[in-house]
Amino acid sequence: MDLRVDLGGLTLKNPVMTASGTFGYGLEFAPYGDLRSLGGIVVKGLSLKPREGNPVPRLAETPSGMLNAIGLQNCGAERFLKSMLPGLPWRETPVVANLYACDTLEFAELAGLLASAEGVAALEVNISCPNVQAGGVLFGQDPALAARVTEAVKARAGSKPVMVKLSPNVTDIVAVAKAVEGAGADAISLINTLTGMAVDVRTRKPRLANVVGGLSGPAIKPVALRCVWQVSRAVSIPVVGMGGISSATDALEFILVGAGAVQVGTANFLRPDFSFRLAEELPLAAQALGITDLSTFRGSLAVG
Amino acid sequence: MPHRHCRDVPVLAVAPAGPEGLANGLWRLELENPGFTGVKPGQFAMLRPPAWGFDPLWARPLSISRALDDRIVFHFLVAGRGTAAFTRLAPGEPVTVWGPLGQGFAVEPGAPTLLVGGGIGIAPFVEYAATHPTPGKLALLFGHRPPRSCYPYDELGAMIAVESFQDKTPEDIPRFVELLEKRIAEHAGGLVLACGPTPLLRSVKNLADKHGVRAQVSLENRMACGVGACLGCVAENPEGHRVQTCVKGPVFWADKVTL
């Protein structure tokens, strides 16, 4: 089966990517599988300067899911480019830099820096992080702001494809999707985490130091599927789906509702070889369902 | 660095530790060795039975108490849902295991080394004593509340000099700290290695500092991935940077971590 996908200029050998923040800088997972077997590696969200993130506890387990309030701790773009990227097999598997900034100017500067690196195949713009004070999800909640950030990044990205990552924490995700498409995005990825919280009646305290955090994992899959379904029908650029993918069937569900590729997030914590296994199992699971061609299966959901 | 693996391996045995283990929630778990070689005492593994489905979601970290060619052994305390579910595992049932993870304890054959175990924190010292090149240099000080028989204490006693202190009430703790101070002071020029509850680690850090003894502490922060990716398990270092306990630790030099 031909598993190749084109995501607005970014070509993947198969549709299995890793989701930002759940696969470290990639090398953490090298002992558990062959990084070259993945469709793409999206690294931890990078900012211009290193960030220490939020205080602990920053993670909580919830029914079939988890909350995180990491607050984008990362080593900074420069250190990533210098020390981590060279160790990744970027010639064989595209490495996508996920970026976060506090304002449009900073987004542009960061995009320029990351896009100029040979080993960075594409940019994923995080306008949907619920865990940071400035910027973060705010950009993703206002179509006009989302478009401004997209334009700014696009202007500095050169020939590198720009994927914009959307938040489900909005009333009309289609409006945001259309805005970023109009602003020149080459692809859209979704969904980022849903804002949630967990509390302890015994200690009468929140379970996260930040009080609220982002919900991910199998619990959010229905919301994610709905978003991918709505957005992929409304835009003409490729859509990358994620949210709770924990089996090959889950991945096929996202492709069925229109996703060009998928990203694996929380499932990487269930076992560190999960993404590698998924890349292997996806074509087998498709074949078992009589699917001979992913491109005709893609978006073929029969409604009504 | 030892090679790391993720494998589904069968449970060989799971049973309460000693006659009073069940009443005190202390258990011993043996799994087929997933291919772990070159384990450094103090390293740990992440354990997750596939039968959990999505609830609990995360694997649970346990110190490798013994790594033998055919099996790996853990000692654990039932702390909540995950560890309670471990007690219900049946022999032959698969458990997804990855490791060996993290930094182990320093091994200095020439240095008189004091091992300080608090409760289930004794677990990694079994492997430590069993693989140390000069066990004659080792001494264990063990603080505990449930009976000693619930822990691999006698197993250690067969290998190295051991001493225990049972605190029956919180009022006993200052006496344990006095004893701890005495033993740490005796190890000036040597090494103190500690694993147990944070207040114990804090005492060890402070006393080691006071007596100029080099010390290492093993932290038990909440972990989701165990491989350095989720950034959930961070501890703070004296420079104010947040570092992943799972890969930079769990064993830290005491002066390199804020407790």
Ligand SMILES: Cc1cc2nc3c(=O)[nH]c(=O)nc-3n(C[C@H](O)[C@H](O)[C@H](O)COP(=O)(O)OP(=O)(O)OC[C@H]3O[C@@H](n4cnc5c(N)ncnc54)[C@H](O)[C@@H]3O)c2cc1C
């Ligand atoms: C590197 C490392 C090595 C460890 N080695 C051992 C070991 O050899 N034997 C052993 O018994 N335990 C060990 N622990 C602790 C063990 O991982 C926790 O007790 C376990 O994860 C709790 O899971 P649970 O589902 O039973 O509790 P949950 O239901 O998740 O939580 C119940 C309560 O348990 C406590 N708890 C939860 N997670 C932890 C944690 N990571 N550390 C301490 N307390 C926690 C909290 O008070 C929590 O409220 C280790 C932890 C780490 C990080």
Ligand SMILES: Cc1cc2nc3c(=O)[nH]c(=O)nc-3n(C[C@H](O)[C@H](O)[C@H](O)COP(=O)(O)O)c2cc1C
């Ligand atoms: C611990 C953690 C850290 C994350 N960090 C980032 C990040 O830095 N940038 C980003 O765009 N998304 C981040 N995410 C969101 C994921 O990439 C993904 O969108 C989300 O988890 C939903 O997918 P899942 O249910 O498969 O985990 C993070 C998620 C988790 C759980």
Ligand code: FES
């Ligand atoms: S447990 Fe995930 S980074 Fe340490």
